[in-house]
Amino acid sequence: MATEQNQDAQDLGQEQAETQTQAETEQAEVTVESLQEQIAQLEGDLKLEKARTANAVYEAQKSVERIQRESEKHKDIVLEKFAKQLLDSVDNLERAIAAVGEEKSAFSEGVELTLKSLLTTLEKFGVVAVDTANGFNAELHQAVGIAPDAKANEIGTVLQKGYSLNGRLLRPAMVLVGQ
Numbered sequence: 001m002a003t004e005q006n007q008d009a010q011d012l013g014q015e016q017a018e019t020q021t022q023a024e025t026e027q028a029e030v031t032v033e034s035l036q037e038q039i040a041q042l043e044g045d046l047k048l049e050k051a052r053t054a055n056a057v058y059e060a061q062k063s064v065e066r067i068q069r070e071s072e073k074h075k076d077i078v079l080e081k082f083a084k085q086l087l088d089s090v091d092n093l094e095r096a097i098a099a100v101g102e103e104k105s106a107f108s109e110g111v112e113l114t115l116k117s118l119l120t121t122l123e124k125f126g127v128v129a130v131d132t133a134n135g136f137n138a139e140l141h142q143a144v145g146i147a148p149d150a151k152a153n154e155i156g157t158v159l160q161k162g163y164s165l166n167g168r169l170l171r172p173a174m175v176l177v178g179q
Contacts, residue, residue: 076166083127083165090118091160122163130162130173140164142172150178 093115100108130140147156155175162173
């Protein structure tokens with residue numbers, strides 16, 4: 001009977017050991033599977049975060065480019081307004097020189113030098129006079145009347161000079177055109 005009990009105890013111990021071994025094996029298998037699932041999940045999360053980061057970098061670059069474009073546009077608008085205001089001074093200096101006529105004095109020479117200096121400064125910033133020597137161009141000239149002594153589509157008299165700023169028309173030239 002003691003032998004039988006020992007035998008039963010051994011059988012029970014073996015069964016428990018086998019059950020425990022099976023449980024450990026299943027746990028090891030579950031652990032490997034769960035780790036593989038976790039790795040796959042983390043790889044997916046990493047891809048998502050990389051995509052988000054790339055998108056954020058792209059958006060930041062686009063924002064910088066947009067701000068630079070807006071800054072350039074604003075600078076051009078301010079320069080255009082400033083140049084238009086200076087053109088009034090240029091016109092007044094040219095009228096003063098025309099009023100003096102052929103008489104040369106220190107005063108008239110000073111006005112001419114001032115005009116020359118102002119025009120040089122404007123040219124440095126891209127403001128140049130519109131060409132009126134090569135005939136009438138509706139994009140650059142504004143016809144305000146007819147010049148009886150000029151040929152058809154030729155500019156007879158320039159009433160006010162036109163100017164462009166960096167290739168863009170700032171103010172059209174006011175001209176009399178032949179018919």
